[in-house]
Amino acid sequence: MKVGNVTSNTGQSPRFFRALRDVLPADGLLVSDEERRPYECDGLTGYRELPLAVAMPDRLEQVEQILSLCDRHGVPVIARGAGTGLSGGATPRRDALLLSMARFSRIIDVDPVSRTARVEPGVRNLAISEAAAPYGLFYAPDPSSQIACTIGGNVAENAGGVHCLKYGLTIHNIIRLEVVLIDGEKITIGSEALDSPGYDLLALMTGSEGMLGVVTVITVRLLPIPVSAKAVLVAFDEVEKAADSVAKLIATGVIPAGLEMMDNLAIRAAEDFSDAGYPRDAAAILICEVDGTEAEVDRQIELTTSVFASEGAIDIQVSATEQERQRFWSGRKNAFPAVGRISPDYYCIDGTIPRQQLGRVLAGITELSSTYGLRIANVFHAGDGNLHPLILYDGAQPGEFERTEELGGKILELCVKAGGTITGEHGVGLEKIDQMCVQFESSELEHFHGVKAAFDPRGLLNPGKAVPTLARCAEFNAIHVHDGRIPFPDIDRF
Amino acid sequence: MIQMNDRTAELSDAISAAASAKRSLQIVGGGSKLFYGREPEGEVLAVGDHTGVTVYDPTELVVTVRAGTRLSELAEVLRRERQMLPFEPPLFGPHATIGGTVACGLSGPSRPYRGAVRDFVLGVELLNGRGERLRFGGQVIKNVAGYDVSRLMTGAMGTLGVILDVSIKVHPLPETEKTLCYELTEQQALKKMNEVAGRPLPLTGACYYQGVLSLRLSGLAEGVSAAVDVLGGSQASDGDGMWSTLRDHSHPYFLSDKPLWRLSVPSAARSLDLAGETFVEWGGALRWLHSELSPDLIRASVEALGGHATLFRGGDRTGSVFHPNTRTLHDLNVRLKQTFDPEGILNPGRLHPDI
Numbered sequence: 001m002k003v004g005n006v007t008s009n010t011g012q013s014p015r016f017f018r019a020l021r022d023v024l025p026a027d028g029l030l031v032s033d034e035e036r037r038p039y040e041c042d043g044l045t046g047y048r049e050l051p052l053a054v055a056m057p058d059r060l061e062q063v064e065q066i067l068s069l070c071d072r073h074g075v076p077v078i079a080r081g082a083g084t085g086l087s088g089g090a091t092p093r094r095d096a097l098l099l100s101m102a103r104f105s106r107i108i109d110v111d112p113v114s115r116t117a118r119v120e121p122g123v124r125n126l127a128i129s130e131a132a133a134p135y136g137l138f139y140a141p142d143p144s145s146q147i148a149c150t151i152g153g154n155v156a157e158n159a160g161g162v163h164c165l166k167y168g169l170t171i172h173n174i175i176r177l178e179v180v181l182i183d184g185e186k187i188t189i190g191s192e193a194l195d196s197p198g199y200d201l202l203a204l205m206t207g208s209e210g211m212l213g214v215v216t217v218i219t220v221r222l223l224p225i226p227v228s229a230k231a232v233l234v235a236f237d238e239v240e241k242a243a244d245s246v247a248k249l250i251a252t253g254v255i256p257a258g259l260e261m262m263d264n265l266a267i268r269a270a271e272d273f274s275d276a277g278y279p280r281d282a283a284a285i286l287i288c289e290v291d292g293t294e295a296e297v298d299r300q301i302e303l304t305t306s307v308f309a310s311e312g313a314i315d316i317q318v319s320a321t322e323q324e325r326q327r328f329w330s331g332r333k334n335a336f337p338a339v340g341r342i343s344p345d346y347y348c349i350d351g352t353i354p355r356q357q358l359g360r361v362l363a364g365i366t367e368l369s370s371t372y373g374l375r376i377a378n379v380f381h382a383g384d385g386n387l388h389p390l391i392l393y394d395g396a397q398p399g400e401f402e403r404t405e406e407l408g409g410k411i412l413e414l415c416v417k418a419g420g421t422i423t424g425e426h427g428v429g430l431e432k433i434d435q436m437c438v439q440f441e442s443s444e445l446e447h448f449h450g451v452k453a454a455f456d457p458r459g460l461l462n463p464g465k466a467v468p469t470l471a472r473c474a475e476f477n478a479i480h481v482h483d484g485r486i487p488f489p490d491i492d493r494f
Numbered sequence: 495m496i497q498m499n500d501r502t503a504e505l506s507d508a509i510s511a512a513a514s515a516k517r518s519l520q521i522v523g524g525g526s527k528l529f530y531g532r533e534p535e536g537e538v539l540a541v542g543d544h545t546g547v548t549v550y551d552p553t554e555l556v557v558t559v560r561a562g563t564r565l566s567e568l569a570e571v572l573r574r575e576r577q578m579l580p581f582e583p584p585l586f587g588p589h590a591t592i593g594g595t596v597a598c599g600l601s602g603p604s605r606p607y608r609g610a611v612r613d614f615v616l617g618v619e620l621l622n623g624r625g626e627r628l629r630f631g632g633q634v635i636k637n638v639a640g641y642d643v644s645r646l647m648t649g650a651m652g653t654l655g656v657i658l659d660v661s662i663k664v665h666p667l668p669e670t671e672k673t674l675c676y677e678l679t680e681q682q683a684l685k686k687m688n689e690v691a692g693r694p695l696p697l698t699g700a701c702y703y704q705g706v707l708s709l710r711l712s713g714l715a716e717g718v719s720a721a722v723d724v725l726g727g728s729q730a731s732d733g734d735g736m737w738s739t740l741r742d743h744s745h746p747y748f749l750s751d752k753p754l755w756r757l758s759v760p761s762a763a764r765s766l767d768l769a770g771e772t773f774v775e776w777g778g779a780l781r782w783l784h785s786e787l788s789p790d791l792i793r794a795s796v797e798a799l800g801g802h803a804t805l806f807r808g809g810d811r812t813g814s815v816f817h818p819n820t821r822t823l824h825d826l827n828v829r830l831k832q833t834f835d836p837e838g839i840l841n842p843g844r845l846h847p848d849i
Contacts, residue, residue, distance in 0.1 A: 113688050114762040137692065158638045169636065171645070172613050187822050192760035193801040194605065194779045197817040198827045198845070199654070200612055203645030207638045224694040247553035253576060253666035293694070295716035352634040354554050384635040385554075424636035432639075439639055444628050450833030451641045454826055467640065 051092035068184025081153030087429030121152025140167035158207030165383035245311035259383035273338030276331030343392035351415030352424035386424035437473035510625030524589030561593025599649025623835025673733025753809030759801030
């Protein structure tokens with residue numbers, strides 16, 4: 001998709017802008033090109049568009065008034081946190097107000113007794129754990145962008161991280177939301193208790209990609225920090241062996257706190273970048289972390305290392321110190337920038353598969369890689385089946401980004417065929433809107449539209465994201481049957 | 495062996511016929527939770543013979559099972575692989591089904607520590623109020639494609655669709671379990687439950703009844719015995735029995751004839767000063783109350799603590815059994831109902847008079 005760089009924000013009535021100015025603080029409305037430019041994309045940088053304007057409220061009442069104004073004037077609104085999302089959930093539109101929640105960055109309170117914290121949506125993920133640490137508590141979901149990404153965005157995407165298998169996703173770690181609906185009314189979903197009457201709207205809101213409402217306060221659950229954690233770094237000469245050993249490990253009853261796999265290209269890139277001590281010639285490595293009390297950790301290390309040994313690992317290292325544990329992780333945690341160094345650009349894919357399908361899916365990815373002539377490095381949350389193939393490409397080469405996107409789409413379809421899903425944790429956004437047509441039938445998509453309409457009848461919140469129209473799918477599926485090429489790549493995707 | 499029985503076609507036909515005739519249906523699995531929610535009405539739609547475990551590879555930590563499958567049989571299939579349903583669902587009768595468990599959204603004593611049934615539901619296949627077959631979520635642990643309709647079905651009391659099958663994340667069985675007891679006042683017990691839950695200990699249950707606080711520890715033998723050393727207290731002789739009678743409501747406390755209220759409150763909320771006998775579980779976050787006080791009084795007291803009250807068993811089932819929501823939340827509920835069941839024929843009135 002080509003997006004024109006529209007530089008004027010005409011078309012909206014001056015009355016709307018005057019009203020916006022009245023609501024917002026003096027420096028809270030950005031309208032010039034220079035001011036809007038930093039907001040033209042989120043982490044999905046292939047899609048850029050200047051928003052109609054950027055609103056930066058700093059009080060709840062302003063959010064209520066802005067949404068109510070947009071509702072009355074029929075102006076679409078796109079909420080944005082730190083803009084680190086990878087699926088284009090916060091990609092602007094030229095006809096939509098971009099609502100930045102960045103100024104809502106207060107940790108309202110941390111309650112060590114009930115083990116909860118109330119935070120505003122612009123608080124960074126990592127800042128919550130930092131605030132909870134003095135009480136021996138932490139906030140579990142840890143997406144790799146956790147230094148920068150905000151909790152509001154985490155709720156919108158149902159963010160995961162490397163510790164999901166044991167500690168769950170965002171949905172498992174939040175209990176209450178304050179949300180402003182499109183008509184400006186504030187509601188409370190969930191509670192400080194463990195459940196609430198009526199339908200589970202907390203589940204609907206989490207991962208709804210800004211389509212249902214704007215979150216203004218989040219109550220998160222905090223967990224006790226484990227006494228001890230150790231990591232095992234294991235190398236295999238075949239990817240299949242690494243995958244099999246994961247299944248064997250789970251069968252023993254151990255639930256690792258983290259379990260990551262990287263293939264050879266990812267290993268070499270990470271090793272060049274961060275000196276993590278990964279064996280450069282291994283076909284795959286696993287990083288397996290266990291936590292608990294000292295005695296529990298020792299026992300789990302014993303169990304895991306014996307599984308890896310009997311599954312034919314060529315090298316097994318157990319972290320002897322906290323420093324060494326951090327070193328094992330450093331390569332994995334920097335895998336994306338590391339891959340960024342060996343290629344002008346890379347594109348991160350986010351499918352999930354049943355783990356037993358890994359061999360088949362990786363073989364399919366290798367085949368696609370050679371068909372498209374693009375290298376792929378694979379990073380895998382092996383514990384929960386979430387695969388992140390990184391496609392290496394050069395955006396300066398004409399047509400290469402489009403080819404990369406198409407290859408990414410093919411990989412996701414492979415994941416669906418293997419019994420998996422097109423997105424494990426990054427969201428659908430704009431990026432995977434066509435693949436939603438592969439994963440869902442029209443009747444299912446219609447129900448999604450029904451859910452959307454229950455909250456936002458006029459479709460003003462983040463329009464065109466997350467759920468495709470049936471017309472778009474009819475078109476995509478029809479073309480798809482032929483050769484997967486969209487005949488009019490320039491048509492508007494919204 | 496669990497019978498493999500696919501009744502999708504019959505169920506779909508029955509629903510679409512009822513929808514055309516605008517006839518109400520009451521969905522019945524094993525009938526063990528007919529006491530729960532508002533009075534059921536309409537023609538019985540029996541789903542108890544739609545049975546079978548359709549996908550189960552223990553190493554994937556996921557099981558997919560048809561809704562009519564008995565909970566006890568599913569538990570046995572999992573136990574053979576040294577696995578379990580982590581949310582410890584109550585077994586209110588031998589015929590209780592997994593579909594009914596998910597629809598009622600009921601979780602047992604481990605809920606605050608391991609999670610609720612909704613936390614483990616990964617996907618559902620359902621028939622909507624027109625008999626159309628729909629699939630949401632999947633069989634993988636991480637999945638953010640589309641709104642989370644699978645979890646929406648949890649606790650919806652069958653009002654949004656007839657669950658055909660459900661994919662659930664399972665856990666390994668703990669190697670060891672031990673229960674520690676302490677004689678304390680309720681206020682002391684509430685304090686201790688919250689304090690212990692904030693420490694890195696393998697806690698999986700905390701309840702208080704008649705002056706005794708019980709804490710359950712589960713996991714690797716090393717972790718449990720280290721925790722026992724740290725926590726002290728006396729070890730219960732029949733801990734397992736106590737937790738299962740609490741889970742299944744076969745504990746003597748639950749035998750009273752008085753209406754049983756389920757009060758869901760913040761775990762650190764103070765003791766409720768309501769007349770009636772209480773049983774505290776979920777580390778303080780769930781307080782059972784046998785009481786004949788007026789529903790309004792009970793609701794107001796619980797609401798003041800930031801919680802909500804459900805008339806769980808007995809009492810007047812024609813009024814509000816579940817805690818009333820605010821107008822706006824209620825309207826959202828009604829619109830969701832209309833999306834999934836436009837004719838309003840699935841378990842009408844079971845959750846709310848308008849739903």
